[in-house]
Amino acid sequence: MRMTKSLGKKLAVLLSAAVLAGSFTGCGLLQNTEIVFTTGLSGNQLFKIGKSVCTLPEAMIYVMDYQRQYEGVYGVEMWEHDFGGVTFEEYVKDTIVDQLASMKAITLLAGDYDVALSSDEENQVSQAAQEYFDALSTDQIEYMDLELKDVEGLYRDHALSGKVYEEITKDVNTEVSDDEARIITVQQIRLDSSETAQTVKEQLDSGRDFAAVASAYSLDSQITYTFGRGEHDSAYEEAAFVLENDQVSDIIETEDGYYILKCVNNFDQEATEANKITMVEKRRDELFESVYDQLVAETPSQFNSRLWGKVHFADWTGEMPPDFLGIYEQYLGT
Structure with a gap:
């Protein structure tokens, strides 16, 4: 697993940013997963990691978010372009699943570390979800098969994963000397x-x-x-x-x-001070990786490839929904 950018921020923000940069791929959490069609998964369940479930409507939020960002820059023709032996659509879909799998897995650690959202944070989740959902058109809601509870669940997982990260890494040594960090x-x-x-x-x-x-x-x-x-x-x-x-x-x-x-x-003092922050973040990352890697090794998972195979970016040609992660930042990104 690699998490090397903005590690001092909440993990939820990190995850969303790192995937866009191609730097975080879910540590292969679903690479050795049992591929199923119906047994073990029901209805719109896309995958399950331990007791944590990701539904297709939740994944469709990410699908639409990526579609909005990429098509706005590169156009609709890019999805069939070759991207290292797979189409760009396949690459982005794999990225989305790995992104969601990582976040869902991390929330499994909340109980072990006695982490939960506060009442204020729960209110912020509800407000963010309501704002996102209210901005959707009827056609968008129907296409994504989305309910308000799906949006709330995904925002809650983002926020909870961030708190888990902070709890696991809270005791990391933050002392870095000028010479260690010298630029x-x-x-x-x-x-x-x-x-x-x-x-x-x-x-x-x-x-x-x-x-x-x-x-x-x-x-x-x-x-x-x-x-x-x-x-x-x-x-x-x-x-x-x-x-x-x-x-x-x-x-x-x-x-x-x-x-x-x-x-x-x-001795570039300004750059050295910035490097101290980077070095502390790296220490936090390494500690978190050791905990996360153990979780990955011990957690069974299932994935419904047939359900995911029905999703294609070209199927939606209408107006794009609002910025899911941008709304998260407004309410829970500090």
């Missing part, structure tokens, strides 16, 4: 041989301008780089992080060539 900026020259590197180093030692020499010799068109620890080869990183401002390094040998660096800024 620096360097200019670099990358070369393909030690002989060329020695020639370049001699020119720099004689006083030639670093940027001019880089433009003449470097294998890369880009000269200036900003980064933190853990992003480069260890030899490169060790040399970079001991440089003072305007200092030029010795020749650095790595697997992909030879480097000479000049330090532009050995």
Whole structure:
């Protein structure tokens, strides 16, 4: 499972955003699922994870939300385009199921961590659901086979999953030192041989301008780089992080060539502070993953592929419904 963006926000917001970015795919929760047609699932039940059920009307909320976003940018013709061996429609449908499966599974942990929505949060769920449902046309409601309770249930799951995430990760160590999070900026020259590197180093030692020499010799068109620890080869990183401002390094040998660096800024304070937040979020993510992975391994699930196979984006050509996740943000996104 991968959750690396905006981890400090509520998980519900994270899930919705990460899927659009292609960065969160439900950890394959339904990849080894029992595929069923009728046994074990009834009526409009699309899948079941443990005791948590996702209905087709709930999934249709996501279908319409994705259709509204993608068709508004790329047009209706995109659904049949090849996307890595599957149609774009198949890819998005798989993403939707993985998204919903992840959220439904996470809510199963609420009891273990004594997490529940407050009365105020329940009221916000109801208000958000009412606003979304009231904005739907009769045709949209009929097409999605939707009732108000379906909208309320999905908003409730979003909110509850966020609270579960916060509870699991509340005791993560939030202390990060300046040096751990330090972000620096360097200019670099990358070369393909030690002989060329020695020639370049001699020119720099004689006083030639670093940027001019880089433009003449470097294998890369880009000269200036900003980064933190853990992003480069260890030899490169060790040399970079001991440089003072305007200092030029010795020749650095790595697997992909030879480097000479000049330090532009050995402590970008604003970027370092932002990196501290990112590092804490990564710690929270790693802790949550360990709990989530165990849940995935232990939770049986069933999926009705025939029911899902009947859903096609091209079947709806009317006006699109309101922004489901946008309304969630208005009421529960803080």
